[in-house]
Amino acid sequence: MEERLVGTISRGIRCPIIRQGDDLPQIVVDSVLAAAAGKDYGFPILDHDVIAVTEAVVARAQGNYATTDQIAADVKAKFGDATVGVIFPILSRNRFSICLKGIAKGVKKMVLMLSFPADEVGNHLIDEDELDAKGVNPWTDVLSEEKYRQLFGYTKHPFTGVDYVEYYKELVTAEGAEVEIILANDCRSILDYADQVICCDIHTRARNKRRLLAAGAKKVVCLDEILTQSVDGSGFNENYGLLGSNKATEDSVKLFPRDCQPFVDRIQNMMLERTGRHVEVMVYGDGAFKDPVGKIWELADPVVSPAYTSGLEGQPNEIKLKYLADNDFADLSGDALKEAISERIRTKDANLVGSMVSQGTTPRRLTDLIGSLCDLTSGSGDKGTPVIYVQGYFDNYTK
Secondary structure (H helix, E strand, O other), rough: OOOOOOOEEEEEOOOOOOOOOOOOOHHHHHHHHHHHHHOEEEEEOOOOOEEEHHHHHHHHHOOEEEEEEHHHHHHHHHHHHOEEEEEEEOOOOOOOHHHHHHHHHHOOOEEEOOOOOOOOOOOOOOOOOHHHHHHHOOOOEEEHHHHHHHHHHHOOOOOOOOOOHHHHHHHHHHOEEEEEEOOOOHHHHHHHHOEEEEOOOOHHHHHHHHHHHHHOOOOOHHHHOOOOOOOOOOOOOOOOOOOOOOEEEEEEEEOOOOOOHHHHHHHHHHHHHHHOOOOOEEEEOOOOHHHOOOOEEEOOOOOOOOOOOOHHHHOOOOOOHHHHHHHOOOOOOOOHHHHHHHHHHHHHOOOOOOOOOHHHOOOOOOOHHHHHHHHHHOOOOOOOOOOOEOOOOOOOOOO
């Protein structure tokens, strides 16, 4: 038998433009099978292949949208006329600006507290070296907008060209709300300005809510608690609310998709019926990785994958080949080395946690790893491939 020389393959699958009400599982299956049967780029459908669908088209097919007025109505119902502290939003025209407009429409006065030198996902307001030069301690100091301008002037984000302090301030005032901006990194600093708070952070929200309530906050609501049910006919997400939303228009957002488990299960069943193959299926959003140059950590969604079939549960259980080659089998080469390593892989323990032969492998969940691969494959621009087909991910050197 000819030796296989190719490992994991990730393919972007082109699909029609998805619209609200489309039968997305049918479109996904038809698109994958059409690509597989293609004359020039075809491929076999195999057991344990992975079909991944970007959350954006799932939410679009569901029509899971909300307007700034609908966001405002939920915020108004929760806070009334109180001054509201809005803390730790990420700096993003796509991810947060429209949410901020909706929140601003629902309050009379907002105290907007930004973290510094960067937001939660790595967008910088201030260079760390400038903090040192100015003698600012980000762990203890609270900067007013005036103090921030005195120290650091008007700084635009190097990628977007936006001064986010000015941009967010203008968004709020344009909706008729009063706004005060401060910079601080201890969530409890907001309590000197407001005792009712919206936590806009993503991955630290539960801890910050707990700390605020323990410090005497009257009310704390996280983004995943806004639009958890329909408001005036809006879309909603019972698990994540506004978290994971993206700008749709200047006055609306597309929410993170809901009811994703039936969606992935249906695609898996349809593929089994049409091909006889058992493939795995997942919905993916942002990958989980950091840009070493721009310093941006990609994961602005609450999770990489809101739903996946059962075969994607868990994390890899892998042996580090270079460790074996350099240590256990340092005296072997050629076919003897290949066979020794192959045998070690075939007989490896079912759980390698703590084993030296697994050091340097990636201790992350399969869905986070595959979702990151898919996010990089599909990109965020005009590739037109909202479905990713991954083959060979579960293979190893012996297959």
